[in-house]
Amino acid sequence: KDAVVVKLLEEVMRIKEYADKRVVQSPQDSKDAVNDIKGMGDLKKAIEEKRQEYVGPLNAHVKAVNDDFKLLTGPLAEADKVTRGKVTAYNNEMQRRQREAEEINRAKDELARKEAALNQGVFTVDTTPVNVPHVPKLTRAETATAGMVDNWKWEVVDFDAVPKEYKVVDDAMLNSIAKTHHDRKQVPGVRFYNEPTLRVSSR
Incomplete structure (x- = not known):
């Protein structure tokens, strides 16, 4: 094992054991504790520097590999997105035409019934149905099968009508305020309060 890491571990365990037993009940106790907190901060930096010695080169290599492969996966993902979009647009258009043709035929039949009711069963409306395009649920290609699947989403149309339990507080914005x-x-329904934390600065 790395001798430096072993030494750091021993130091950390010693500090932890001392912290558990420490008693702060006087000004001097408080000063000693603050000095130790500063020392812990320095130790954290030393540990991080040692960690970076190990992971820095590895991370740099991984980043370089990922960047190289993004040159492959990026355009491919875009091509996939574009192609899916075009197939979806085609399917949506065919379904629109199917619905429109069915509505035209329904309207023709309804108009013929109304005309017949007024003219002792005689009607002049052309009830010849328009061609309703067949829209298969699945596209069966040589290597794959595709079809539209439900993908439910949501959008707010009236925020005031949304139940309280669905109104999520913007934590980042309130922290910023x-x-x-x-x-x-002041923000209605929100209390801003101060909860001081101990900050130790080097002298």
């Missing part, structure tokens, strides 16, 4: 405006900017 808290840090920037503290409690000077």
Whole structure:
């Protein structure tokens, strides 16, 4: 094992054991603890530097490999998206034509019935049905089969009507307001409060 890593581990375990037993009950105790917190921060940096010695070159290599393969997968993903979009547009258009033809035939029959009701069963409306295009549910190609599947989504059409449990609070925005405006900017239903944390700075 790396001797430096072993030494760091021993130091970390020693610090952890001491922290568990530590008592802070006087100004000097507090000063000693602050000094130790500063030392822990320095140790964290040393640990991170050592970690980077190991993972830095590996990460750089992985990034280079990923970047190279994105040259392959990027255009392929775009080609897939474009092709799917064109097939979907074609399917949607064929379904639209099918619905339109069916509606025309239904309207013809309805008009003929109404005319016949007014003219003792006689009607002059041309009830010859228009051709309804057949739209198969599946496209069977030589190497694959494709079909449209449901893909339900949502959009807000009336925010005021949305139940409270579905209105998600914008955590990032409220955090930004808290840090920037503290409690000077009011937001209905929200309380901004200060919860100080200990910050240790080098001298």
